[in-house]
Amino acid sequence: MKLVEEANVPETTAVSESMRSMIDIDGAIALFPTSFGYFDPHILKMAAEYPDVQFFHAGGLYQEGKTPKNVASYFGYIDESQYVAGIVAGLTSKTGKLGFVGAKPIPQVLRNINAFTMGARSVKPTITTQVIFTGNWAEPIKEAEATNSMADQGIDVVTCHVDSPKVVMETAEKRGIYTSGYHADQSALAPKGYLTGAEWDWTNIYSQLAEELRTGKKVSDGTIPHILRGALKEGFCKISPYGPAVSAEAKKAADDAKAKLIDGSLVIYQGELKDNQGKVVIPAGQALKQTDPKLETMDYLVDGVLGSIGS
Amino acid sequence: MSSWRRSFESICLSFGAILLGLLLFGLFCAAVGQNPFAVYGSVWKSAFGSWQTFQNTLIRAAPLMLTSLCTALPARLGLVIIGNEGALVLGGLGTISVGLVIGTALPPVLAQIVMALAGMVAGGLWIMAAGALKHYRAVNETISSLLLNYVAIALLNHLVGGPMRDPSSLNKPSTFPLPEAIMLGNMPGTRVHWGLLYGIVACAIAYVLIQRTTFGFAARTAGGNIRAARIAGLPVGKLTLIVCFLAGSCAGLAGMIEVAAVQGSANESLNVGYGYGGILVAFAARHNPLAAILMSLLVGGILASGGILQRAHNLPDATVLVFEGIVFLVVLFSDSLYGKIPFFKEKPLWVNPPAPPSSPGQEPVVMS
Numbered sequence: 001m002k003l004v005e006e007a008n009v010p011e012t013t014a015v016s017e018s019m020r021s022m023i024d025i026d027g028a029i030a031l032f033p034t035s036f037g038y039f040d041p042h043i044l045k046m047a048a049e050y051p052d053v054q055f056f057h058a059g060g061l062y063q064e065g066k067t068p069k070n071v072a073s074y075f076g077y078i079d080e081s082q083y084v085a086g087i088v089a090g091l092t093s094k095t096g097k098l099g100f101v102g103a104k105p106i107p108q109v110l111r112n113i114n115a116f117t118m119g120a121r122s123v124k125p126t127i128t129t130q131v132i133f134t135g136n137w138a139e140p141i142k143e144a145e146a147t148n149s150m151a152d153q154g155i156d157v158v159t160c161h162v163d164s165p166k167v168v169m170e171t172a173e174k175r176g177i178y179t180s181g182y183h184a185d186q187s188a189l190a191p192k193g194y195l196t197g198a199e200w201d202w203t204n205i206y207s208q209l210a211e212e213l214r215t216g217k218k219v220s221d222g223t224i225p226h227i228l229r230g231a232l233k234e235g236f237c238k239i240s241p242y243g244p245a246v247s248a249e250a251k252k253a254a255d256d257a258k259a260k261l262i263d264g265s266l267v268i269y270q271g272e273l274k275d276n277q278g279k280v281v282i283p284a285g286q287a288l289k290q291t292d293p294k295l296e297t298m299d300y301l302v303d304g305v306l307g308s309i310g311s
Numbered sequence: 312m313s314s315w316r317r318s319f320e321s322i323c324l325s326f327g328a329i330l331l332g333l334l335l336f337g338l339f340c341a342a343v344g345q346n347p348f349a350v351y352g353s354v355w356k357s358a359f360g361s362w363q364t365f366q367n368t369l370i371r372a373a374p375l376m377l378t379s380l381c382t383a384l385p386a387r388l389g390l391v392i393i394g395n396e397g398a399l400v401l402g403g404l405g406t407i408s409v410g411l412v413i414g415t416a417l418p419p420v421l422a423q424i425v426m427a428l429a430g431m432v433a434g435g436l437w438i439m440a441a442g443a444l445k446h447y448r449a450v451n452e453t454i455s456s457l458l459l460n461y462v463a464i465a466l467l468n469h470l471v472g473g474p475m476r477d478p479s480s481l482n483k484p485s486t487f488p489l490p491e492a493i494m495l496g497n498m499p500g501t502r503v504h505w506g507l508l509y510g511i512v513a514c515a516i517a518y519v520l521i522q523r524t525t526f527g528f529a530a531r532t533a534g535g536n537i538r539a540a541r542i543a544g545l546p547v548g549k550l551t552l553i554v555c556f557l558a559g560s561c562a563g564l565a566g567m568i569e570v571a572a573v574q575g576s577a578n579e580s581l582n583v584g585y586g587y588g589g590i591l592v593a594f595a596a597r598h599n600p601l602a603a604i605l606m607s608l609l610v611g612g613i614l615a616s617g618g619i620l621q622r623a624h625n626l627p628d629a630t631v632l633v634f635e636g637i638v639f640l641v642v643l644f645s646d647s648l649y650g651k652i653p654f655f656k657e658k659p660l661w662v663n664p665p666a667p668p669s670s671p672g673q674e675p676v677v678m679s
Contacts (some may be wrong), residue, residue: 006621007628011580013573017367018618024363026622036483041575059482104472106482135468136579297481310473 001214004028011037019046023053030054030213032206047071054219056209059108061296062226070220074205074228076236077290079115080261081198082159083268084232084239084254085180086119088196089157090127091250092178093120098129099150101160101168103137105309107298109161112198114302115268116159116180121304123253130155131307137163144171151175157195169194178245185240196254197240204235231290233262275300276307320655321597328645329609332638339633345624354634357619358612369503372611374399376510377565378589379596379603380517381438384558385452386598387521388550389534394441394456395562396586397463398434402563403570404467405433407475407577410489410570422493427509427567434563435556437463442555446548464582471578485578495572506568510607513561517600520557530554562586591635595642610635 004026009015015038022028031053033043039060047055047068055068059075089098098120102109117129130150134142143160147168150158159180160168166189172179173190181187181197205228217223230236239258242251260266270287274280281300282288288295301307337347358368381395409429413422441459444450470486477487495505521527533540533547540547565585570577592610596602617631650656 004622006618009618010583012569012583013370014614017370017615021357021364021367021618022622025357025619037578037580040483041573061481104484106484108482297478 001210002026009035011035011042013042016042016046019043023050028053030056030209032056032058034058036060043071044068051220054213054224056219064226067226070218072219072224072226072228074209076200076205076234077111077229077231078198078200078237079111079268080231080290081237081239082112082115083119083122083261084258085159085196085198086116086121087123087254087257088242088246088250089116089159089178089180090120090123091247091253092195092245093124093127093157095154095156096124096127097153097155098127099147099153099155099158100129100131100305101143101146101150101158101162102131102133103139103162104135105133105299107296110298110301110309111295112161112182113305114298114300117302117304118268119257122257127304129305131301131305133307133310134162140164140167143167147171148175151177159197165189181240187240187243191243193245194240194243195246196242199238199240201235201238205230229291231261232258233264269295274303276303276305278303316655320649320652323655324645324648325602325642328642329638332641335637335641336634339637340624340626343626345626350620350624350626353619353623354613354616357616364615366501366503367615368608368611369501369507370611371614372607373504373507373510374565374568374585375588375592375607375610376514376604377506377561377568378586379592379607380513380561380589380600381434381558381586382590382593383596383598383600383603384517384521384554384561385438385442386593387527387534388530388554389537390442390445390551390555391453392438392441392456392555392558393453393590394438394459394463394559394586395589396582396584397456397460398437398559398562399566399569399586400460400463400467400581401437402430402434402560402566403577403581404470404566405563406430406567406570407486407489410493411487413493415490415492417493419493423495423571426493426571427564430563430567430570431560432563434566435558435560438559438562439552439556442551446551460586467577467581468579475577477576480576480578483578485574485576488576489571491575493571494575495568504568504572506565506572509564509568511604513564514600514604517557517561521600526550526553562589565589591639595639597646609638613638 004022006018009018015033019031019033022031036059039057043055043057047070051070053070055071057073060073062071062073100113100116102113113131120127132146134146143162144167147158148171157178157180158168158172160182165182165186169179169181169186169189173193178193178195179190180195184199186197187194212224219226257266267287267289269282271282272280272284273282301309340347340350357364359365378395378399381398382392385392406426406429410426413425437459438456441452441456444455445452472484475486476484497504521530529545530550533545533550537547566581569581574580588610592603592606596606613631613635620626620630621628
């Protein structure tokens with residue numbers, strides 16, 4: 001099995017051309033175009049044109065009967081990791097104020113903010129999370145400004161969902177406050193203040209898919225499912241090893257929650273859940289499992305989050 | 312007439328610069344441990360080698376031709392406009408607004424014309440604003456057009472994330488999509504969209520307008536010496552506004568093509584740097600619209616080879632930017648050599664001075 005890769009491809013005709021050239025020149029039988037904007041229209045068009053090539057997209061929504069048969073979508077519910085990280089943050093914070101630097105108010109980001117906040121409030125119900133949206137995925141200057149202003153406000157744990165958490169982590173460490181990572185383990189960037197973090201773990205899903213492709217399975221004939229989703233249990237995501245500032249009590253609470261999320265006895269999104277405007281978003285008695293498509297359209301911040309999704 | 316030396320000079324200098332750029336890039340490749348000749352081979356193959364791969368180059372060149380005019384046209388009037396990106400974004404927004412209103416009410420061709428006009432007017436007014444600020448308030452047009460880019464991008468993000476957002480576009484906020492029926496298709500037998508033709512035609516029209524009409528002559532005169540132009544009675548203000556409008560409308564048309572031929576809706580993918588690429592093309596083409604076509608193909612080819620550099624040679628993804636940077640630096644440097652190389656100097660038309668009146672005893676000996 002051979003792998004060819006290309007980085008930094010814009011979400012324009014450039015990505016179609018890259019895919020075409022990987023298929024025509026390199027003879028690729030399966031493609032993993034990962035950026036969200038590659039899906040519509042680029043992957044959809046190429047998949048229709050090359051029905052024998054399997055397309056795997058990270059995060060796109062496969063719709064039966066509408067999306068070409070040779071397209072599959074894989075993604076992880078990393079908000080489970082955020083929930084656990086929220087518990088650690090909640091039990092470590094002295095001021096009861098957490099901070100979250102987000103790129104855009106889109107469902108994937110909102111889920112992380114909400115899960116982080118609900119995790120923290122599950123152990124200390126008075127905790128608040130201040131959220132600041134920078135407006136774009138890579139805005140290092142705004143990310144640093146946001147982190148600094150959070151430190152000025154007395155917030156003592158910050159986390160983020162932007163392309164590269166480096167700036168947030170390093171700025172927070174410099175200001176002497178705690179951090180919780182995202183995407184990957186950032187403990188090296190903030191050795192003193194790093195608590196834990198929500199990490200992706202793509203190794204499982206990719207090696208599983210590679211093995212299936214090798215044995216001749218295909219998305220187009222249904223031997224590989226069109227929608228592949230998972231969280232802590234399936235090993236799509238994990239949490240970073242605890243940093244030096246995490247107490248034994250916090251570790252235990254986090255490990256307990258993690259175990260419950262894995263065995264399914266804990267559901268993050270359950271009623272009655274109010275947004276931060278006081279509106280009920282999930283009525284009492286209702287529980288939304290991670291796979292619920294309603295969660296993929298999330299457009300609210302839960303009670304305890306300070307900030308608004310604007311526009 | 313000996314102007315062949317002049318034409319020969321521009322051809323030699325341009326191609327010489329590109330060759331030197333290639334040579335320097337080869338040294339770069341050798342420095343990172345790749346065989347430069349293998350890299351050249353791959354670049355050629357993936358950019359111009361076959362019709363299959365050349366189409367990739369054409370697709371990438373199409374928007375650059377249009378956005379380069381946004382800098383090249385005002386340059387003839389002595390203005391340095393770099394608001395290409397903003398005008399492109401505005402053009403895209405104009406297109407989608409009108410396209411969504413029309414829907415399928417008009418026949419596709421008519422709908423496309425209306426959308427193109429909308430994109431052009433939106434982009435045109437945007438750059439005309441920079442021109443007006445320059446003419447009436449003496450605001451530096453380079454700075455104002457640059458700042459207008461940020462305003463345009465913020466406006467796009469606001470509209471796409473708010474008032475114009477399609478609620479079903481979840482993780483990548485976009486406007487509602489255009490109906491498939493009124494999208495611009497591909498040219499028959501190719502995978503290149505009609506935007507390429509728009510680009511070539513626009514460059515050709517711009518060339519004729521600037522080089523072959525009284526209007527273009529007036530604009531060039533004002534660009535050469537604005538006081539002389541005023542004294543000659545040229546309406547400098549009107550010229551500024553019109554040229555800026557035309558410039559912006561070209562970038563706006565590029566935005567229309569991105570929306571109507573590629574994306575199908577307006578979203579943040581509109582703003583991926585075609586505008587800034589156009590500035591480079593315009594400068595490298597010395598603001599000549601016909602040369603801009605060739606330069607766009609060159610840049611398109613370089614960009615098209617980016618993939619193969621990563622996949623076949625394991626070079627990092629920034630390599631293609633290094634390549635582009637080297638070529639442009641050398642091309643811009645070659646600009647400073649015009650008129651410096653003796654061979655290309657026009658031979659002065661030597662007129663023999665009339666022979667001095669001959670003094671007695673020194674009559675010239677006439678050989679026969």
